[in-house]
Amino acid sequence: MGMPELPEVETIKRELAELIRNKKIKSVDINLAKQVKAPKAKFLKLVQGQKITAVRRRAKMLIFDLQNGWHLVFHLKMTGQLIYRDRSGKLAGGGHPIKYGDVKDKKSGAKMGSLDSARDKLLINLPNKYSHVIFNFHDGSRLFFNDLRQFGWVKLVDKEELNKIDKEFGVEPLEKEFTFEKFKELLLKKKGKVIKPLLMEQDSIAGVGNIYAQEACFCAGIVPNRRVKDISNAELKELYDCLIRILKLAVEKKGTSADNYVDAFGRQGNMIEYLKVYDRSGEKCPRCRNIIKSMKQGSRTTAYCPKCQR
DNA sequence: CGGAGTGTTAGTCG
DNA sequence: CCGACTAACACTCC
Numbered sequence: 001m002g003m004p005e006l007p008e009v010e011t012i013k014r015e016l017a018e019l020i021r022n023k024k025i026k027s028v029d030i031n032l033a034k035q036v037k038a039p040k041a042k043f044l045k046l047v048q049g050q051k052i053t054a055v056r057r058r059a060k061m062l063i064f065d066l067q068n069g070w071h072l073v074f075h076l077k078m079t080g081q082l083i084y085r086d087r088s089g090k091l092a093g094g095g096h097p098i099k100y101g102d103v104k105d106k107k108s109g110a111k112m113g114s115l116d117s118a119r120d121k122l123l124i125n126l127p128n129k130y131s132h133v134i135f136n137f138h139d140g141s142r143l144f145f146n147d148l149r150q151f152g153w154v155k156l157v158d159k160e161e162l163n164k165i166d167k168e169f170g171v172e173p174l175e176k177e178f179t180f181e182k183f184k185e186l187l188l189k190k191k192g193k194v195i196k197p198l199l200m201e202q203d204s205i206a207g208v209g210n211i212y213a214q215e216a217c218f219c220a221g222i223v224p225n226r227r228v229k230d231i232s233n234a235e236l237k238e239l240y241d242c243l244i245r246i247l248k249l250a251v252e253k254k255g256t257s258a259d260n261y262v263d264a265f266g267r268q269g270n271m272i273e274y275l276k277v278y279d280r281s282g283e284k285c286p287r288c289r290n291i292i293k294s295m296k297q298g299s300r301t302t303a304y305c306p307k308c309q310r
Numbered sequence: 311c312g313g314a315g316t317g318t319t320a321g322t323c324g
Numbered sequence: 325c326c327g328a329c330t331a332a333c334a335c336t337c338c
Binding site for chain 3: 077078079147148149150151259298299
């Protein structure tokens with residue numbers, strides 16, 4: 001559970017933009033070829049020696065612009081990580097200790113990110129057995145593409161292919177063009193559909209996944225299996241406001257680390273303590289103290305409060 | 311020890 | 325076109 005959605009990828013993007021923009025890729029180690037969606041020789045030829053001119057995000061994808069006009073596109077899927085380390089191989093950011101999220105695991109009570117867990121220990125050892133692609137920069141710093149479950153990928157695309165990918169995705173919910181009118185128009189095009197899974201359809205609204213779709217529904221007081229046609233205009237406005245507010249807060253908190261996600265420094269995000277229903281089935285609703293329930297929608301879990309959400 | 315659960319997305323099938 | 329389902333994978337939880 002807990003995968004990079006828009007806020008997590010946005011966090012990595014902002015950090016990497018500072019860390020690797022204008023750096024030159026000296027070499028790339030491809031340890032697991034299937035995660036690189038290009039012939040290896042072509043990939044190495046077009047990537048090695050190139051300067052990264054920009055780091056961008058589209059939906060849940062990270063894009064590195066290369067000086068030669070090609071682009072690296074990353075999708076982290078569920079357990080992908082992009083972690084930067086300077087030439088010392090230790091902590092980025094001037095040698096200060098990593099400030100991990102001060103978040104307690106609600107099951108064990110142990111502080112997450114306290115370097116107690118095996119995963120945390122793996123994390124400070126880079127490369128580790130999940131470091132499937134490694135970018136080595138000219139200054140000795142490195143970028144590790146780790147992926148436990150190996151669903152993530154990096155593609156090498158030209159401008160035309162990038163445009164094609166871009167067109168497959170919908171509106172960016174934190175951009176100006178995501179107005180309430182646009183939101184309504186998108187939803188009402190599919191008014192027979194169930195709201196929560198619809199919020200996650202990438203070709204309508206880009207970047208919303210299972211966590212933030214659940215949270216938006218809770219915030220708006222809408223039960224996640226309502227059909228769009230049964231939701232009033234006032235409720236849709238509430239949902240729209242909630243979605244934007246939650247995504248912005250999540251970016252501010254550097255994302256949700258429910259499981260594998262860490263930012264470009266290898267730090268956990270701090271959003272989990274602001275989540276109201278996600279992974280809280282069986283706990284008390286923070287609003288009405290009734291018990292939070294969960295249901296399956298498609299193959300994914302949705303948690304909701306049966307009293308607060310109608 | 312073993313089976314279920316975890317979630318993103320492409321793909322298949324009816 | 326649509327929904328339902330599965331595969332890809334590895335680890336955790338019960």
